Amino acid sequence: MADILDAPAPSNIPEYSVSEISSAVKRTLEGAFSRVRVRGEITEMKRYPSGHIYFSLKDEAGKIAGIVWKGSVSRLGLVPENGIEVIATGRVTAYGERSSYQLIVEKMEFAGAGALLAKIEMLRVRLAEEGLFDEARKRPIPMLPRVIGVVTSPQGAVLHDIRTTIARRFPRDILLWPVPVQGEGSAEKIAAAIRGFSTMPADGEIPRPDVVIVARGGGSLEDLMAFNDEGVLRAAAACTIPLISAVGHETDTTLIDFVSDRRAPTPTAAAEMAVPSRLELLGDVTQKGGRLTAAVARLMAEGRLRVTGAARGLPDIAGLLGQARLRLDDRAERLRMAPDNLLRMRRAEWRHAAERLPHPKVWLDGLRSRLDEEGRRLSLGLPQLLSLRRNALTLSAQGLPTGLRHRISLLRQTEARISARLSPAPVLSGQREARARLEGLSARLQSVSYQAVLERGFALVADAGGQPVTRAGGIAAGDALTLRFADGAVGVTAGEAEAGKPAKAPRPRQAARQGSLL
Template sequence: MDLFEDSAPGNNAPEFTVSEISGAVKRVLEGEFGRVRVRGEIGRVSRPSSGHLYFDLKDDRSIIAAVTWKGQAAKLSTRPEEGIEVIATGRLTTFPGQSKYQLIVDEIEPAGAGALMMMLEKRRKALAAEGLFDDARKRPLPYLPRVIGVVTSPSGAVIRDILHRLRDRFPTRVLIWPVAVQGEACAPQVCAAIRGFNALTPDGPVPRPDLIIVARGGGSLEDLWGFNEEAVVRAAADSAIPLISAVGHETDTTLIDFASDRRAPTPTAAAEIAVPVRAELAARLTENAARMIRASQIRHQRQRQRLTDLGRALGRPQALTDPARQRFDLFSDRLEPALKTFMRGRRDRLAALPLSLSVLRANLRNRRERLADLTHRLPQGATRGHARQRERLTQMAQRLTRARMRTLTDAARQIARDRDRITGLTHRLLATASRMLPPRRDQLDRIDRLRQTLGYRETLRRGYAVVHGPEGLLTTAEKAAQIPRFDLEFLDGRLTVRPDTAPAKPARKSKSPKDQKSLF
């Protein structure tokens, strides 16, 4: 008997190693499915430190593991996010280490507008949670920018509309940063333009803009997708220069609109928001100057009137001079004899003095010289007085001019602050209304549905009826038997019922509805 005889005669199947089986499966799978496009919903997404991307593609019955290598992950136009439906392009292969097959993905594209909208909403909520859309981050726009930077395509109608509207309203200097406004190059070029304008120095050869306008014409969701990229939103939020977004038409909304300091419905409206109307400014300045002159005149008139009123409160000047005049009249009669006596005494003293004619002439000459000197000094004194008065008037005119300029500057600054405040309050009012109306509308709909649910019409729908008498509802058979006719209200209308002519007694209550006597 052979000790090495095969216990299972006829079993001649060849033996394979694990690696041979894995290699054969890999060759068959890659030969049958070289390059495929797979549509499905992205499930679990993993981003390890190696830089590779691991995620699942699934539908309602199956799941395929997918991987994108580090070098290709940076080139994907759409980043995989959990919950969105995509079309993944790549090749099928196996992973022998875990005995499974997987899809090596080279490109990912959203599966229709619904997936794009889902991705857009998810990205908007994530960026809003970081505070990039908060109103506290938004900066006020300059009232009169000296330089405006425009980020748009240089060959489209958008830049012509912006330049034309700026020329009509308030001509100013415009710097154009040409970018692609759709496609894969859109987002990197727009980010570079925004950061490039912010990197300019105010006193450099290329002046730094006081305001940035990011503009593009209307288009589909795919055409505007470059302005929904996270990099563009962060560049707009980090801009130190106030930024106006004018992407698409009035009904188009992109994520850059939430991060910008001001959203314009169209590029032309962005130009209108950026600068005021020069003619209106000139008219306003003229009006303010006229108001300032009127205010100055009114002030002077009030001061003059005040001085006149204070003068009336003083006493009459004649009341001060009347006593002196009376004393003068009293002493006038005594003045003439006193003067004569004084002159007589002086004449006697003069006659007693040894005066000569030469002394009188010398005295007269001295007096004449003094008078001539005073006469010569009088015009000089008058000239100096006039010069001092003129200098004083000049100083007062300069002070008045400076005060007028300060008043105009303060008024312009206050007008700008009030305008910014009114604009902010308007935005807050509109935002508050848009936030409050949907919850109130939903609450009203819930109350209306509750009213319909609790109303007696729903009870009629379940087979019941309502009995109406001449004086209202009838709830007992005794009352129904006492009236000649009454109405039964069903779900689809009313029916008039007449009871028997003989008075009927109310039926007794029984445990079963079949035992109750009919009144009809």
């Protein structure tokens, strides 16, 4: 009875093992939530080396763990980041070993355009603060590039539109760098293509583009997100080649439009920006050529009219040259004759002056007579002057005080001394000394006079030009000579040389020199 009482009461609650409960929960979750869309903000995101992505989705009241397996990352549709609100599509499953559940995500999309635009706006503000959108850093597009680089998808109408537009306007070489323009990894490949064009060598085997076009067709905001990627924007800003962006249609705007050097509304417009129209260039060149030709013709006509008007006011050039030539010949002839005329005139002037000059002896005699006369007058007048002065002093001293008479006595003594010094004897002695010096100078002058030499029996030989001849070698037979004696001159003719001595050749006649009194 006691054993029956101690036994546990029978229960109708079923008994499960832990694994059974975990399996049941897992089946229930996967059956009830086999395909769900969960909206929330990504947080605690981690990307493991294996390629799997672990994160959590949260809202105001809860949080759920999420996993993106490696094989689904490329098909995810966007790059997950902490802080963005997304709508994750997948299935809910349980992990029995930890008694937890999570969301296996196969696809993600932004939770509405507002969140996506907010993300783009935050990136735009940050890059604008760094100066990537400044107009000062934008470069001009070359007028006629040799090679045009294109970054776009090889499929679709974008590449076809660019090719046909360039071929129609001005055919140029096109270098295509094919890239995907949307989806997982498209942003990295677009950035790599831009950097690849920028780093190409200028003299490499493949020609380096002169301008780069980044283009794609239209699409939704999510489809154009690759061109809002920060890596693409920084690659476009660092590109060393002028870059034209042509993403979407005319109403579509992406951040690469702010970074690029030029923004085109469509790929066709980008091709039109890259190359000019050949027909328009030809028309412009033709028009400017015509205007230039007309301007040159007008300038030539105006210049011809000015030259014609100026020619009317000019005198006869041939007549002026003839008159100038006559004046030149006349001046040359006068210049040739001027030295001889000048020498003859100067020689005549010197001869006339020499004839007017008195003979040194006559000049000295005149000086001697004037000196004698002055001495005689001085010897006669000086004693009378001294006597008159003495009498005047004697008369003035009478009736004067003793002191003044003493001073007059002293003055009289001084006068006596001066009179003794100025007596006729010293004056006559000085006169005689002056006369002796004068006679000595006269004798020296007379001794160096060529006239004195002629008086001693010598003769002065001169040629036909009046120049003295000092050497016999300068005389040729038949030369006219002049022999000047003390009392006159005689003209002679040179004879033959002495016997046994050959006659010397006559020396060339020198140019007329300045005349001489000799």
